[in-house]
Amino acid sequence: MPKNRFRTCAAVTAISAFSAISMPAEAGDETPLILPLIKLEYPGKPKNIRMLYVTILSLGDRKINQPLLLDTGSSGMTIECQSVLPAELCSENGIKITESRELDGIIVTTQKVVMHYATYDEYGNVASARVTFGSPDASVSTDRRVSFVIRYKQVRRGTGEIVGGPLWPKGIFGISPIGGEGPNLMIKSPMDAVKVGAGLRKGYYLSPVGSKWKVCTNEDGNCPEVEALHIGIPNDMKKNFRMQKWKQANVRYNFPTLDACLSWGAEPVCRPTLYDTGNSTIMVPTETSKPYSSLEAGTQIVVKSEGQDDWNFKTTYKPEVEIVPGLEHNIVGIRYFEKNSLLVDLDSQEIGLRLGH
Structure with missing residues (x-):
């Protein structure tokens, strides 16, 4: 983890107003970039809980290397506080900041948000950064800062119980192209900010991941990968x-x-x-x-x-x-x-x- 560079921002304007940073594209590059997905079946009960994960390599200039649940059914990214910020700033009562700050190119604001999922809600603060995901051998970055949520707790909606633990995803990588969440629907799919190669259409496709699953965990690092996420779409x-x-x-x-x-x-x-x-x-x-x-x-x-x-x-x-x-x-x-x-x-x-x- 790089040395912390956590400083106060004199002024943090609307996240969507950050200027774009262009990424070079190879001329005539009509081959999609294929990113690996982690494929796992959770141990324990109930059985057959099967999921796909994509690894976030970095946010801004800060190395992360954190797998997040790949979710075509939601818009926008969330990531656990302790995966992003120094541990002393994270608690179930909130992120311990009193003003917006910057950490290695990550803007962390005091603006709070609740993200709603099937049976639980995630509480966090709005942040922004360029996002790099995939693997060291095949990765892609957003061409500008994108808004996401640094979460500090998860609450089961029906009971109000705070939930978590090692088998819970450390965040969501929501790639639905519709809408968003948070203030003014600003938490949107990071895919919208990914520049594709020349000759490709903007978007992505998932090829089949296979029907064999292995009981494993991201924590143990013993899960198989499958090259299934294709960034950029050839016309044919x-x-x-x-x-x-x-x-x-x-x-x-x-x-x-x-x-x-x-x-x-x-x-x-x-x-x-x-x-x-x-x-x-x-x-x-x-x-x-x-x-x-x-x-x-x-x-x-x-x-x-x-x-x-x-x-x-x-x-x-x-x-x-x-x-x-x-x-x-x-x-x-x-x-x-x-x-x-x-x-x-x-x-x-x-x-x-x-x-x-």
């Missing part, structure tokens, strides 16, 4: 996907949805549907008066998404498909990404799926 790549304009089914959603129906020999459940790397199961809604339930292993599922090919699969464990009271949309989780692909074109505001490649 889009021909392999079924592309359509992304939708924001509700103004409260900061993620794109496709209209889809999930069925398993009963009445289809048709809702706006999120394809979500940050969810380890598949979730479908039911009426709020009905209890939570899940489908048995071996159940044949058909996903019919508007404008897309049908996806058929068989559940391998219970509760791989959960039926959740009060949920407003379908969530297709990590199972989809094992053998299928997702593409997000930021230039044309399109999203596409590709089965079996």
Whole structure:
């Protein structure tokens, strides 16, 4: 860790007003940059909690080397306080600063924010920096400062319990292209600030990550990597996907949805549907008066998404498909990404799926 250079900023204006720093691009470079993702299954119970992580190498001039949960279902990045700041500044009661400061090119403000996720909230302070992520052999940086959240605690929404521990992600790398969170929706996907090579469209796609999972932890450093995150989109790549304009089914959603129906020999459940790397199961809604339930292993599922090919699969464990009271949309989780692909074109505001490649 570099020596701390933690100083007061005389004035910190709106984060979005920071000037851009241009990054050189190779002329005629039409090959996407492929970044590795960490692939892990959490040890312990419940089983089959499977996630993808991307490593944040640095923020500003400060080396970080911290894996964060890759999440296509949320916008914007959060990162644990102790991964970024000196430990004495971090507490569950807040970050111990009284005025905005700079640390190795990271602007840390006193502006507090709460980020909302499925069952819990993250509390933190707004910060900004250039972000470098990937691996030492294959990395990419934002071409300007981006806003993110340095979190100091996580709270389970239903109980108010402060949660955490070694198996909790040290933060979220949300790459949804829609909306944002925080003041004036300023916490947005870092992908929007990544400059791609000449001849490539701005955006990214995920190739299949494979169906074999290893029980491991980021702390032990024993998890496999898979080269699956492609930065920049060749024009001919889009021909392999079924592309359509992304939708924001509700103004409260900061993620794109496709209209889809999930069925398993009963009445289809048709809702706006999120394809979500940050969810380890598949979730479908039911009426709020009905209890939570899940489908048995071996159940044949058909996903019919508007404008897309049908996806058929068989559940391998219970509760791989959960039926959740009060949920407003379908969530297709990590199972989809094992053998299928997702593409997000930021230039044309399109999203596409590709089965079996």
